[in-house]
Amino acid sequence: MMRSWILPVWLLACGLFAAAATVGGGTVGAALVPALAFVLLAVLYSPLVFPRPVGAAEAVRRSAADGRPVVYWRAGCVYCLRLRIRLGRNAGRLHWVDIKRDPAGAAAVRAANGGDETVPTVVVAGRPHTNPDPGWVREQLRPPT
Known part of the structure; x- marks a missing residue:
């Protein structure tokens, strides 16, 4: 059961990392774009969609x-x-x-x-x-x- 959650969790982690790197550059608004994109991908690849x-x-x-x-x-x-x-x-x-x-x-x-x-x-x-x-x-x- 845990194997089906590896990719979604990995995508969420990448989204958080991308958002943190963007916030570190100075703009909070720009950090939302990659974070939301990775959250959407995580949901689509999770078992929750089925x-x-x-x-x-x-x-x-x-x-x-x-x-x-x-x-x-x-x-x-x-x-x-x-x-x-x-x-x-x-x-x-x-x-x-x-x-x-x-x-x-x-x-x-x-x-x-x-x-x-x-x-x-x-x-x-x-x-x-x-x-x-x-x-x-x-x-x-x-x-x-």
Whole structure:
């Protein structure tokens, strides 16, 4: 669990260092720009942006019951972040599994991707799709006509 927070904490530290260096130069207002930029990056790369993850077994059980896709992801992954942002409010309708917190989820991703932990891996109706287009994932949430 702590590994998913390493990058956000590092970004916050860099932001504080950049702000302190700028304040040391004399302008407090100019120090806010890098500090806010690094805070924004830290939030975007933190697990806070993603819906609450569930375990792989629970996600598969829920997906079988409601037909919604399972998304295997990892904090700090730009492709996972892209998928999350492009899904918008619909992201909460999927079942999210953080492979850094759930070894069974990581094993499922490795099994689907030839031994690689390539994320995001989206499983729809038992079929894995590696790094799918967010528009396609959104379509999978629509009820069949």
